Amino acid sequence: MSSLATPRRRITIAAIALSLLTFLLIDARPAEAHGSAIDPPSRHYECARRWDTDWQNPIMATQDPMCWQAWQGNPAAMWTWNGLIQDNVRDDHPARVPDGQLCGGGDPTYAALDTPGRWRARDVANTFTWTMHDQARHGAAYVRIYVSKQGFDPLTQRLRWSDLELVKDTGPFPAEGPTTTDPILNGVSYSYEISAPGRTGRHIVFAVWRAGHADQNYYMCSDVRFPGGTPDPTTPPPPPPGENDGCTARWSAAGQWAGGFQGDVTVTAGQAAIRGWTVTLVFPDGQTVGQSWNAQVTSDGPRVTARNVGYNGDLAAGATASFGVMGTWLGVNGAPALSCTATAR
């Protein structure tokens, strides 16, 4: 009997060690995550929250067309709603985040957030409470909150810096307060009273949050509707062509062994020639990527960004390039979600 007990105990210890490691890995993900505005919600937080597990449901196209075009454009960006950041901006936000790209934080991965249209808007009074969430307890060097000026039309215009009025600058503050019990947020929220007089109808509340631990900057657009103004047209204008039609990316698992895996990605140009590509991979099970080849690869938690290198960015229409990654996994090794953004020739 004891000869059976020993291996069984060994298995039990191994199982406990594995579940502990899995727990640590899973637990590390919220800590690496960051945050955004949650009320009124930023475009990316709202779309992620509403459609996260149902993002291919075609009903979204009519119920929530702006989220639909964002999910269609880049699902990986929506899953990483908490990672819309730019590093090392040195407080020169307009230099990194040009006019027309404010809602996407100047990051092409999030370009769909800049598309004007009928984003779901929260009804607010001219004085309202704005709340953001800090998952990783970064605190802030500052949060600067802006509201668009009267006359700006979020249905038809892309947001520019000159469209905005600064209504709040918090200055530095530490991460403070109780951790929320919400499993997705899992951090601390900060609320501010915002006063935006003289405005009616649809507007955008834009914010820059510079984190307290590093020169790490978050950008976020929340859609609101002040009392008065004209209601939204019932027939929306047709959405402009997608920003991400220039290429597609396909994953193929090339190998898997204890703790490790290798995968190959094939990038295919669309109906026009391109001169560069960026593939975003979001790994569902806490995998991390170590080595890579034929691409410049950077990782931010589960989100891995791969850019072409000098010799494989220029592709004729329909032509392909490929790159590979090697990484580690534990417990479950699900395939990543991929999206591809091209630079036009």
Ligand SMILES: [Cu+2]
């Ligand atoms: Cu962070």
